[in-house]
Amino acid sequence: MTVLKDLFLHDRKFRIGFIIIILILIIAFLSFISPYEPDERSMPRKNLEPSWEHWLGTNATGQDIFWILTFAVRNSLFVALVSALISRCIAMVNGLFSGYIGGKTDRVLSTLTDSFIVVPRLPLLILLSFIFKDNITLLFMGLLLGFLDWAWPSKRYRSQILSLKEREFTFTAIFSGMKTPKVIYKEHFPFLIPYMMADIISGFLWAIGMEITLSALGLTNLNISTIGTMIYWANYYQSMLQGRWNWLGPPIIASILTVLSLYLLSDSIGAFLDPRTKLKRIMGGGIIRCQ
């Protein structure tokens, strides 16, 4: 907890990112107390300007834009979370096996990973979304995205593990009789775990970007409200040409804020974990060797 406090007080990037993401999360959680159901439509209320009753106005199908936005943010975050978790779990298992066991296993897994990297994801996703069209639930979308995003992280984890294996402290541990599982657990994990946590955020970023892109292209279940589908419907009803920015604007701004804050967070956490600055931090009352 002191870690978070330190970061918050001293690192401006972290502060800004943290505040914005809390804002986004608040918006997402507001969806639980929404006075309107997400698929409620009401014709008399369509296309109203922002007012005290409808903070961002209403859209072409009579839905309150603000409350739809809360659902949209919540759902998009959900999809991204599922995708990030799944992809990083697969990547972790793959990377660990590849890196630690080595040999034939490594070669087979690496070729498998490389094959996944080569397949162009966007066309594939478009195709799959198109095939399953209306049957895509949020969970399914998350799983789909997650299943396609593990290749690069797997490569990264593997190379981290390979480099850790060659470090001198590993040799020292092994030569002093430590058993391999213990070496992995005690020596490597303390470094790998934070690294993977910082990496999860990048998985999040990709998934949100993909969800928005696919939905905005009209390829997912358009009845579920997400940031992407909001943009799709706004475009469908020509809100750009009609100057109805209260519909097109909020999802765009929400998406930008979400990704920006996540990126700032991952960047500052990454810098924090960087061994060079870490050292300067830990040197409490100890001896500082000058060179």
Place this chain on the structure above:
Amino acid sequence: MMNFFKRYILPRFIQWVIVIFVGVTVVFFVPRLSPMDPVQTTLRRLSSVGTTNPRAVEDLREVLADLYGLEGSLLEQYISYWNRIIHFDLGPSLAMFPTPVMKVIKTSLPWTVGLMITSIVIGWLLGIILGTLIGYFSNKKWLQVLDKIIISIYPIPYYIMALLLVLLFAYFIPIFPLIGGAGIGMNPSFSWSFIMSVVKHGFLPAVSLILINMGFSFITQKALTSTLVSSDFVTYAESAAIPRRIILFQYILRNSLLPHVTDLSLSLGSVFSGALITEFVFSYPGLGQVLYTAIMQGDFNLMMGITIFSVAGIATATLIIDLLYPLLDPRIRYK
């Protein structure tokens, strides 16, 4: 030399073959999961034009199934598919029957390739140059501002950025045209007016691509340069008052180039999957548009054709950089 070939080059060739093989196989199977039946679609389209004899329809169905490569069991289809690929025959486009897939690709490819290669290379270069500058001169104010701007742009999903560019510069401030690759009705030629038209139509898409590609190079190069600036050999060279120009080029750039070359090859390799979103948002007549329509219309052959190009493109790009590595890093060359 022979030893080097065996140890380094050969495994990579084998990997290249395997990767293309697996990629093509995946490309073969996935569309077949689609519930759409291209034969049915074509028949429906043909029969909508006029009435047809039921028996003729049956014959036609068989012929079509054969032409489309859908005859026989899955295994037979697979084998005949490979057979045709080796002869560079990607079959006919199902939606635009009987136009061969190759022809469709050939017409739209130049637009995509031209746009993408220029944008990717410019973005890559710009990212490296700016990244090096801010890594080395980390206390210049204007560079710090630039740094903050670039890292703010970097995480934004491409679609959103492209959309914003269209809104800002083609709609609000109508400097650039909203759609197309060149003026409507213009014939491709080397005339000045045509070239200007291409540039004008391609400007916004190019800018969007440049911004996105620049982000990654910039961030990587900034990190690499910061590390190198405090490395032993740079400090040593600076202690001998070696001119900045030499340090930037020979000491910093030469030592940080490798990851960028990898990155560039991968980016270039993905040119074939088409700048799908770009072309969608900017209505640009390239490979991406074609791919999108192909998917919408269930045009198996076209989809597969383009994706195969893409798979082969990326695999080849990876192979080429792997082969270029020893040239760039003497440590690998002289082990």
Place this chain on the structure above:
Amino acid sequence: MPIVEAKDVSAHYITNVYGIEREVNAVDNVSLSINKNEILGIAGESGCGKTTLLKVLFKMINPPLKILGGKVEYNLNNKKFDILTLSDEGFRHIRWRNASYIPQGSMNVLNPVRRIKSTFRDFVGTHCRMGKREIDEMALEHLNDLSLPPQVMDAYPHQLSGGMRQRVTIALATILKPDLIFADEPTTALDVIVQRVVIQLMRKIQSEEKSSLLIVTHDMAIQANLTDRIAIMYAGKIIEEGKTKEIFKNPIHYYTQFLVGSLPKIGDKSHRISIPGSPPPLNNPPPGCRFHERCPEAEEHCKQEIPPLIDVGDGHKVACFKCTANERVVV
């Protein structure tokens, strides 16, 4: 006539990370002179500030290092100037031509993607208007003097052994025949045979060119074999200074006695004693004499005042109240 004179130099490392501010007193009020045509050694254990002192003397000051006071005067061509007030541009002319530097840990100081030949062209070409051909010839000849084979020119650093790389850096530092050479631990991480070659080389170069050499090393054996004078540093301050022979024959400061005594002599089987305790933390140095916590003869007085460096005869200086007060008994 000193070629370099440092007066009351203080240099600290100041960092401020995540709200934690730290100041390390690496070099505190140090005064030192280097004479023409002499080899001066700076000795002391790891972390005592010798490398920082060298960096200050050669104006290699990068954040977080900060100069807090003092002067470093160079005396070249009958002109005296304080390099600390000189601009980077101004000092450029002096670098490598009048004063050069042999770095610590030559493992990584050569650009890994350039051949040795190109590195020579970089270093020499910056300071002399010479064509590539000329530089190559000059470098080849110089390498030959240092008994390095001509193939070294076309090699990449990773193809050379540690000893060869060290000799290359010595070659780079001496090729323009500077008046002043700073060497930072030039023999650490080398095996004894190569060490001997390197020491002989440096001695030869110094005597031929009549240049001044400042060599920083914790290895007392090297100091004994190479230097004319030694300055002993402890916790950021110089505590003893004098002719090498004097220091070894008659070490006055308690710490110096231990340093000198740590060198084994063949045939001597007596028990080696090490000083109890460890050096003080430099971000929070103790008041008074920095050595008082480990000195068996410390008095109240020592805990409060910093002993000044006093000349006890013939250039032999000591910073210790007890030692300079009366005749010391050698332990």
